[in-house]
Amino acid sequence: MKRKLRKILIHNMEYLYSVTDKYHAGTETNTLTVKIFLSGQKQTPLLIEFLTSDDYFMGQPLNSGINLMNTVRDSIENINIHEPKYIQQLIVKGREKGWSGKNKMEKQNGLDYLFELGYEIDSLKPK
Numbered sequence: 001m002k003r004k005l006r007k008i009l010i011h012n013m014e015y016l017y018s019v020t021d022k023y024h025a026g027t028e029t030n031t032l033t034v035k036i037f038l039s040g041q042k043q044t045p046l047l048i049e050f051l052t053s054d055d056y057f058m059g060q061p062l063n064s065g066i067n068l069m070n071t072v073r074d075s076i077e078n079i080n081i082h083e084p085k086y087i088q089q090l091i092v093k094g095r096e097k098g099w100s101g102k103n104k105m106e107k108q109n110g111l112d113y114l115f116e117l118g119y120e121i122d123s124l125k126p127k
Helices: 084-096 110-116
Strands: 006-010 013-024 029-038 046-053 066-070 075-079
Touching: 006 084, 013 084, 029 084, 046 084, 046 110, 084 110
Parallel strands: none
Antiparallel strands: 006 013, 013 029, 029 046, 066 075
């Protein structure tokens, strides 16, 4: 199956991204990986990994949607990482942490990103 990179424009800059997940047998955990490139810069992606508990029925919760409290907005939001508004927030947070799209960075902890965006992440953490 061919993987398709999706496009998103932020501040007149084009980014390409993909979202994949991998189940870890025996640990009941799942890693969702968001890989983001500045257009034309495939050698320097922003890699964000979300290591979460795997739900028996829905698998990776961030892949299908999970309700999380956002303490900044004082509201409950259904988070599905595939939605462009969350990809945009991850790009902005990555840029705040020093990623320009042209420089290499080590893998980023996605749960830390969500926490910094104001989400309560305890329900996502592996047991």
